[in-house]
Amino acid sequence: MLEIIGYIIVAIGLIFMIIGVVGIYKFNGFYEKILVSSKIDTVGIITIILGLVFINGFNMFSLRLLLLLAIVLLLGPLCTHIIARSAFLGEKGEKGEKGEKSIKKRRKVRKVE
């Protein structure tokens, strides 16, 4: 019974990843692409690893899987944030003001780009 649930969860994860890849081809701007691709990664990893935990039952093997899940969930979004930030500061921030200062100014002005 537990295995069937696991296989269903893994299947759901794969379906979401396929839809996500379709999304990447739909969006052309860089920031939309990075949004969609980070979604694919986190959704894919959560569902597939949870599905595998159900498939393998609860033993040492699935404990390591959960450790991997925790690490990837911690580092994944952080990594895409840093890429998006360096892209934003590199392309837009540098032209007007210096990178770091532009963020401080932007906080005061609060204008939506």
Add this chain to the structure above:
Amino acid sequence: MLYTILIVLVLLFLSTIKNLKGSSVWDYLLGINLISTKIIIIIVLFATEMQLDYIIDFAIIYALTGFIGTIFVATFLLNHDKSNQKEEET
């Protein structure tokens, strides 16, 4: 389980072809980040297929090094212009 590995492999190539053709440097960085997370999923699926415990440790190490690598490249891309400008200013 093997079919899921094949599907994820196809997803890997599909999602990175568009990124690696991208215009700016950050598209390549995004493509590499996508590749590394997909490979983690493939390693995990392979480990459950073969029921081997120690392969998950490889996935953990690969995840750590992959992410930290892209973090450093991203921060380098941000600062390497400024370092030249400082030399010009002084």
